[in-house]
Amino acid sequence: MWGDATVLAGQLSQTGPLVSGTLRRNVGLAGFNLRMSEKLALNLDYEGASSDHVYFRSSLNDYHLGRARVRYQAAPSVSVQATVQVLNNQNPDPSIRYDFDSRDSSVSVLWTPAGGKRIALTGEYDRATIRSNISYLLPPFFSPAISSYRDNAHSATSAIDLTPPGHGWLAPKITLGGSLFISSGSRPSRYYQPLGRLSFPVVKHVTANAEWVYYGFGEQFFLYENFRTHMFLVTLKLTR
Numbered sequence: 001m002w003g004d005a006t007v008l009a010g011q012l013s014q015t016g017p018l019v020s021g022t023l024r025r026n027v028g029l030a031g032f033n034l035r036m037s038e039k040l041a042l043n044l045d046y047e048g049a050s051s052d053h054v055y056f057r058s059s060l061n062d063y064h065l066g067r068a069r070v071r072y073q074a075a076p077s078v079s080v081q082a083t084v085q086v087l088n089n090q091n092p093d094p095s096i097r098y099d100f101d102s103r104d105s106s107v108s109v110l111w112t113p114a115g116g117k118r119i120a121l122t123g124e125y126d127r128a129t130i131r132s133n134i135s136y137l138l139p140p141f142f143s144p145a146i147s148s149y150r151d152n153a154h155s156a157t158s159a160i161d162l163t164p165p166g167h168g169w170l171a172p173k174i175t176l177g178g179s180l181f182i183s184s185g186s187r188p189s190r191y192y193q194p195l196g197r198l199s200f201p202v203v204k205h206v207t208a209n210a211e212w213v214y215y216g217f218g219e220q221f222f223l224y225e226n227f228r229t230h231m232f233l234v235t236l237k238l239t240r
Contacts, residue, residue, distance in 0.1 A: 024052040039073040063089035123158040150185035172200035
């Protein structure tokens with residue numbers, strides 16, 4: 001893989017705000033799929049590369065990326081999927097010395113009794129970590145220093161869809177759920193997004209929809225970026 005581009009120059013550049021960048025990289029890919037039974041399937045992917053030139057100091061340089069997915073059909077109405085991904089990237093250039101490591105693991109569950117006719121439930125949990133170290137010049141004397149970043153994150157999403165028996169406006173479709181994100185480390189933050197949705201037919205070919213979503217974001221070290229807001233939405237859907 002190779003390419004050429006014009007990218008932003010560093011603050012200490014003597015040639016102007018832009019500089020020519022080149023990419024020279026050799027990449028290897030591999031994959032493996034195994035269906036051990038009608039209920040259990042495994043997928044493995046690997047990508048590895050070695051680079052001579054990259055566009056940015058924090059670009060992928062010499063890296064290894066591995067991913068594994070397992071899917072299990074526990075019952076006709078229950079399926080479970082788990083994913084694990086690991087990325088390690090390094091740039092050994094003495095002026096950069098970039099070391100990046102990322103690990104991500106998730107599990108999701110889908111429950112749809114009777115094909116989800118009356119109720120359907122989904123849930124997902126993700127655990128991720130990031131470790132990053134890179135050298136830079138520290139003002140005002142531009143002495144060598146190391147910038148370290150750490151992040152440990154938990155995120156979850158869930159939703160339940162309900163369709164009670166009935167006719168007309170007495171047969172609504174209800175969705176309740178939301179998402180959350182909680183992290184600790186160099187920049188701890190929290191994000192919450194609960195939601196509720198209601199849909200029901202008014203007359204033939206006309207459906208009414210009402211939705212409420214709450215957004216809440218907060219950072220421990222940057223309080224001025226925190227925000228809270230509610231959003232209400234009402235719509236009519238016409239079909240033929």
